[in-house]
Amino acid sequence: xxxxxxxxxxxxxxxxxxxxxxxxxxxxxxxxxxxxxxxxxxxxxxxxxxxxxxxxxxxxxxxxxxxxxx
Numbered sequence: 861x862x863x864x865x866x867x868x869x870x871x872x873x874x875x876x877x878x879x880x881x882x883x884x885x886x887x888x889x890x891x892x893x894x895x896x897x898x899x900x901x902x903x904x905x906x907x908x909x910x911x912x913x914x915x916x917x918x919x920x921x922x923x924x925x926x927x928x929x930x
Contacts, residue, residue, distance in 0.1 A: 865911050871918055876928045883919045886912055 871879060890912040897903050923929045 865915050866918065868918055868922065871922045876923075876926070879919055879923055879928060883916065883923075886916050886919070890916065 866882065871882075874882065890909070893903060893909060893912070903909070920929070
């Protein structure tokens with residue numbers, strides 16, 4: 861699964877439901893990448909870990925700012 865890395869402007873243009881769906885997809889992708897690495901496999905793109913973490917943080921920040929998080 862290849863989800864595009866999102867910029868803050870793109871995230872702010874999304875609805876709350878779209879942000880939540882994107883967050884779930886990114887967290888799943890990060891979890892899968894970590895599982896491959898933990899099993900001894902070489903990650904396809906090691907820099908992708910950082911990109912995923914930063915994008916997840918951006919999504920959570922915008923959610924918090926706009927009151928989407930419960």
